[in-house]
Amino acid sequence: MAGGRPITVLNVAEKPSVAKSVATILSRNQGLRVREGRSRYNKIFEFNYAIRGQSCNMLVTSVTGHLMELEFEERYRKWHSCDPVELFNAPVRKLVPEDKMDIKRTLEQEARRCQWLVLWLDCDREGENIAFEVVEVCTTVNRHLNIKRAHFSALIERDIHEAVQNLVQPNKYFADAVDARQEIDLRIGASFTRFQTMLLKDAFNIDSVGDDRNVVLSYGPCQFPTLGFVVERYWEIQSHEPEEFWTINCSHNSGDGISTFSWTRGNLFDYTCAVVLYEMCVEESTATVVNVRRQETLKYPPHPLNTIELEKRASRYFRMSSEHTMKVAEDLYQAGFISYPRTETDCFSQRTDLHGIVQEQQEHQIWGAYAQRLLDPGSGLWRNPSGGGHDDKAHPPIHPTKFSAGERGWSQDHHPAVGAVTTVEIDIAGELFSTSGRMILARNYLDVYRFESWGGSTIPTYASGQQFVPTTLTLDSGVTRPPPLLSEADLLSCMDKEGIGTDATMHDHIKKLLDRFYATKDANTRFTPTNLGEALVMGYDDMGYKLWKPHLRALMEHEMKAVSEGIKRKDEVLATCLQQMKSCFLDARFNKQKLFEAMEVFFERSNGSGGDENHAVGEVVQRCRLCQDSDMVLKRNRDGNYMVGCLGFPQCRNVVWLPGSIAEAAVTSNRCNSCTPGPVYLIQFKFRQLEIPPNYNPNHLGCIGGCDDILRQLTEICGTGSRISARGRGTSSSSVQRGNTAQSVCVFCQQLDHSSNDCPSQVVGSRSARHRQTGESSFSCSNCGTPCVLRTANTTNNRGRKFYKCQSQECNFFAWEDSVDSVNGGNSAAQSNIRSSASAASNTNPGRNTGRGRGWGQGQGQGQIAATFVSATGEPISDRRCFVCGDPSHFANVCPNRGA
């Protein structure tokens, strides 16, 4: 070929900027001519060049991403033109859309006079697919074209010259995989979207979506699993039962500093057990150092950067949204500062010239010196970065491709930072406690990677066998908390882990949730599903279909990979996938009632019968007495169990779980005559007969306001439908605290300090059953006769002491529980009903028997101990307080002032 006449070569890039870069690099900016094409964005560059000795007249132009779109044939385009199920088989075709026709014409025009076509599309599956679109357009007008593919990963001279001198063939398998993906996405998306939109849009008043004429309840194999992540986390939070736990903390002031030792048992959920162990420690409180360990630890630098990690780190360190990050990265790529920013790869190949990359950085004023040290063989600092195990075989990890003196926050090659951790273990009465401190010995890569911190903390010196008396020894309590709502970084992690979307599209799917009114994002970038989003997921979940789970996409992705590797044929994958999805579609349509039911939980039927105008029928039960800001509504969780929850969730977490034996429940327009503050709407319950005792009527018109003994009894007998939290469970369960404590607020008296099971008002003040069969006595206000509630004092002098308070707002009656006990002969309901485990524990302690007892203080037989112990078996008196109002009697998750 060498020495022949010049040939004309048409080079096509994926976007105009790449065409320009390729042309500039190959022409070395000598004799480069530019002319307009038919599309105003896609210029044509011309210059002379020699490929392996063959002189070429090079034309370089571009497309803008995909040139073609897949669409249904005309007669299936209109929404009502066919049954949506037909979309699984309806003929489809690939067409150049109208707005790409100019580009198509330019390609045709230039291809007619060329001998070669060189494809400079991005080196990934989509790029390969676009390459075949370009081939189709060009070969239609010139079937003699010689087709070549250029493989490059960065717009730098070395890569571009190397690519053009080593042209290869395009990979049809890659393109086939994308064809299959496109067809499956189109058929599933269109069929399900039309189905659920036409089914639900007009059937309900979907108030959250504004102008509902344009509402589309879309379904997509990426957007729905993304919504699924949001809803699943929301459900997890909603079903979390706050659970109290106890732990022993020990501190020691040695004179050289204070060490805080934590209990190696961690948190105990059994109060009695914790008290017994605490008591042992207090009685035999000398601590013995049993182990002092000093260990060198290493903190490794992060793996080389891929797109998701770039987005997550930018979100974490710079609070940049994923969308903005990719925009900036694209700019840097186009300016030649970094390699291609859309890559899954997080390990460098052997071919990458890492030394060359670092050499470029030697002049940098911040990390230049570090780069020089890395390159100095005498320093012994060089280490090839360890990979994260991902390689898309198309692009290297994102790395700098040329020097910049400006602020750029990444480095490539790092040594781990070195630290020394000292761990001290002590033994008190057989219980182990430990503490640790860290000293950083060598910062190494942390010197240049300034975003990661590795704090040091010092502790005094201890020797094995040494004994000391703890300065404080406290039994502290806490409450398990639900996980937070998903943040944008969390969501990206979920999507990445499950393979939802591509690096370039993940942020689009997240945005789609907002656009479709499926979810909202708050100021902290945390996502909450809307009623609409939750209802749709719930509907499919109730059908038993995991269409909102990532499995379907994962399966498809797996199949696509097989196609791209030539292991499976496109046609067979398409046939199997679509067959499965079609039967799933038919099943979903058969079970559409589930979708209706789920929507009914949240929305009124649009042709509904109206009902009581004062409240939304079928929903509102009462005003939330906790936040006093939102309504409490009857809802079902995803397991079908009923609860009455505050609409202010997640800011307000007030929830009343109802018996697990309910088959059906509906809020009526009847108001309770006795519960205040009203109105409290009665709920018509239908219980599953086999799950309740025979003497109860399965049909019951009940009230959650506090007056309904039958409801309380069935709750106790049947338990609630609240999901048991997976976290923080699994220790012993002998204590009553581990009973049915799903409510943040007691069902019966709306107090925060006990569960409905322990509610004194049910014994003391129940209207319908003043005297229970057990013979326990009640207590009513001696002024007005209204039933009293039992509360816990929080004043300095009486912290933890219980008192009765009249419920009537006009009456100021008040009496200490312990003084009432003595009047009533010490057999009060309150005494027997509250915290029985604590009572048992406190029996070891002479003194008032008020629930949890009062613990061990100075002067209670502990005189041999010189240190001051904080009494701890009463109400929580550690430094932990509600961070909202500072009250130590509760935590912020149940704070009545929250959101005030």
Add this chain to the structure above:
DNA sequence: GCAAGGTC
């Protein structure tokens, strides 16, 4: 009016 994926 529908998907996801390129890109402007």
